[in-house]
Amino acid sequence: MKDEREMTRVLKEPEERKAEIMDTAQELFHIKGYEATTISDILEKAGIARGTFYYYFKSKDEIMNAVIERGIAEQIQTLMPIVENNNLNALEKLKQLIVENDRKNAENADMLAYLHQPENIVMHQKSLIQGVHQSAPLIAQIIRQGIEEGRFHTEYSLELAEFILVGTSFLFDSSIFHWEREEYSARMKALADILETTLRTEQGCFKFLHLLAKKT
Amino acid sequence: MKDEREMTRVLKEPEERKAEIMDTAQELFHIKGYEATTISDILEKAGIARGTFYYYFKSKDEIMNAVIERGIAEQIQTLMPIVENNNLNALEKLKQLIVENDRKNAENADMLAYLHQPENIVMHQKSLIQGVHQSAPLIAQIIRQGIEEGRFHTEYSLELAEFILVGTSFLFDSSIFHWEREEYSARMKALADILETTLRTEQGCFKFLHLLAKKT
Structure with a gap:
């Protein structure tokens, strides 16, 4: 013992x-x-x-990568109860993930602001890339659940998850692209349409994004 | 006089x-x-x-922006004969733009390599963003031509153009994401599917991307 x-x-x-x-x-x-x-x-x-x-x-670069990977993993961990909730269908899971992620980002805006400083651009970009790499398999898993439920239809669950994550991570990052409220709103509506068409799901499924756009 | x-x-x-x-x-x-x-x-x-x-x-940052904007504008200028060719339909234009852009990037790989150095990350990211801002209106114009031809169907020509450009610019940049040949190929096939579904066009229209993926 x-x-x-x-x-x-x-x-x-x-x-x-x-x-x-x-x-x-x-x-x-x-x-x-x-x-x-x-x-x-x-x-x-x-x-x-x-x-x-x-x-x-080995280097400052390596410890930065480790810090970023840990941070993203911790953030994803807080979203796992949604991913693993057996009472939610795939669409409900995606909706809750998006809304909760949006809420968390707003809550941590001050803490995340340092990533938006020009001198932290290397760290910021690595953080976005790590976010895509770590989140894509989870989103792909939910898409596959949606396919089993007969709700979504695609042959490319992982690749589509990545594409959507890259598109949204960079396009909606306020230090990379600067949108006026109206522009932001139009892009969120387009995102709802992109999700509906690429997942070949019912029209209107992602309409909640229109409301999310108005709030910001 | x-x-x-x-x-x-x-x-x-x-x-x-x-x-x-x-x-x-x-x-x-x-x-x-x-x-x-x-x-x-x-x-x-x-x-x-x-x-x-x-x-x-005003600053080194300002001259960098000017250099990048001019470089992107010059690159786009070389693609204008395709955009303005009245003998091409919208699908042919998109295809020629993608193939020609791909060929030019391969041709200029040595010249563009300096943008992939870690110390040029600020310049590189600005260059990708400028590329999206300057190319999106042209792609949107071609999408609208496709809508008039009854070939494409979307309410979001500009926003969709931006989303596709952001997705592809970052996802297929070899200094940002590192894909093995098989992974790259799967992502190009997914891109063909994303274009077909978001533009609500005929299936197989963007199949030429599968071939482009094999070449790389």
């Missing part, structure tokens, strides 16, 4: 230390910006030796 | 000088990269005073 506990401690520690270094880096990227943060800054704030840092990460 | 000529000369000169400064900046961005190029580098290479530079441009 004692041996097992010791084993757990030894195996767990490196992961914990790694997470702590990531927490420090994340905080610095947030406060100082990615470009201005140096590895020395991270060492000093985390109170670790250079060798310890390099035991876990 | 003489007055008029003098007027033309006076009015033309600033435009010419501005273009020359842009040529110099473009060359330096290309050779040294955007981040590493300073305004002093531009002044030195162009052989102009600081005041002359600031008469035309």
